[in-house]
Amino acid sequence: MQDAENKMLEKLAGFLKIVGDTNRLRIIWVIGKGERPVSEIINETGLSQTLVSFHLKVLREAEIVETERRGVFIYYRLGNPGLIDLLSACGEYAHKLTGEITPGFTWPCPPWFNK
Template identity: 60%
Template sequence: MTDGTEKFARFLKVLGDANRLGIVMAIGKESLSVTELVRIKGLSQTLLSFHLRIMREAEIVRTERNGPFIYYSLSDPSLIDILAALSKTQSSNDKKPDENRKSELTGKRAGKTARQSMQFYAKIN
């Protein structure tokens, strides 16, 4: 794997935790203090700080000190738009029952694969 791919995989792994994803969504395009995030997320300060440290190391959030408070914001505010789009995609997929979706997808894939195989075979013969 390339260094860029490994860094991206780590980034996605960090966001794969429900608490951290919730923290990112809570921050959005704002800057919030730890105290504000504790109130919003309902996590203990210790647990919240643990998750914020991991996100800081992955460069998902950045900090800014203002007097005695440390404020957290997203390193790239466009992340919230990307996550919102992914969330909409997931929500629209949830509208169909899993079994119907599975048969629909595998049926389309099987038909497409068979067609592609026949077209490829016709080209080489």
């Protein structure tokens, strides 16, 4: 029972660690707009090919993203598009913590996240 909680917290920490990286978030944000081949992800993020490949592997192994090969290209998409909502809620939370105002950006928060 205590053990079950610990196990879940470890799993949660693992997940948060994976999404808690700026470059991976950048990638997730690109893919969140719709499936993309790796080359597109490289272009849109401006990251090096190997670095993108490295992070995609992490996301793949965590089953956060899915892949599909079509010809030469390998398309990546989110396993569950709800991830953007979830992360946006976290972003909104984090944003309020610091209290700063960053114009030109609003988190695409789902309706359920008011406060």
